[in-house]
């Protein structure tokens with residue numbers, strides 16, 4: 256997928272963090288590793304994903320690695336907030352990771368699994384659209400029918416955020432790549 260060559264300064268983490276509550280929170284990290292020893296993703300990946308190293312890179316303005324290269328990949332964070340609850344310095348990891356994700360999304364730099372799922376929600380109002388096989392299974396289990404969703408309302412809501420625009424841009428980029 257096409258990537259932007261250079262980071263737009265508007266999106267730079269440095270600009271976002273300097274002199275803000277979030278930036279002050281970021282600066283409080285003293286590298287104790289509590290977050291990385293408690294993070295379920297870090298445990299599951301045997302340290303390949305490490306929230307402490309993301310905070311460290313954010314603190315030293317390594318935007319390119321975090322936003323463009325996704326190395327380390329902040330999208331591996333499930334946003335469970337466990338790290339934040341246990342951080343002795345009260346670093347707002349959740350909001351910091353969200354900022355990094357939003358910045359990388361602006362560069363269309365989102366793992367495919369996320370865009371596919373978001374697209375399903377946009378198109379069908381559900382991450383897993385209704386299908387006859389699911390309906391049949393629910394019936395066999397004596398469960399009520401899947402509730403219907405107002406897709407137009409969901410599209411309208413998503414259209415009020417950058418999500419709709421980003422999904423369309425990614426779709427166009429993918430089509431262009433297929434045509435090449």
Ligand code: SF4
Nearest residue numbers: 284285287288290342
């Ligand atoms: S737990 Fe908090 S202070 Fe410790 S490394 Fe993680 S972010 Fe930094």
Ligand code: SF4
Nearest residue numbers: 294332333335336338
């Ligand atoms: S919020 Fe992300 S980084 Fe923090 S513990 Fe949960 S998965 Fe790990």
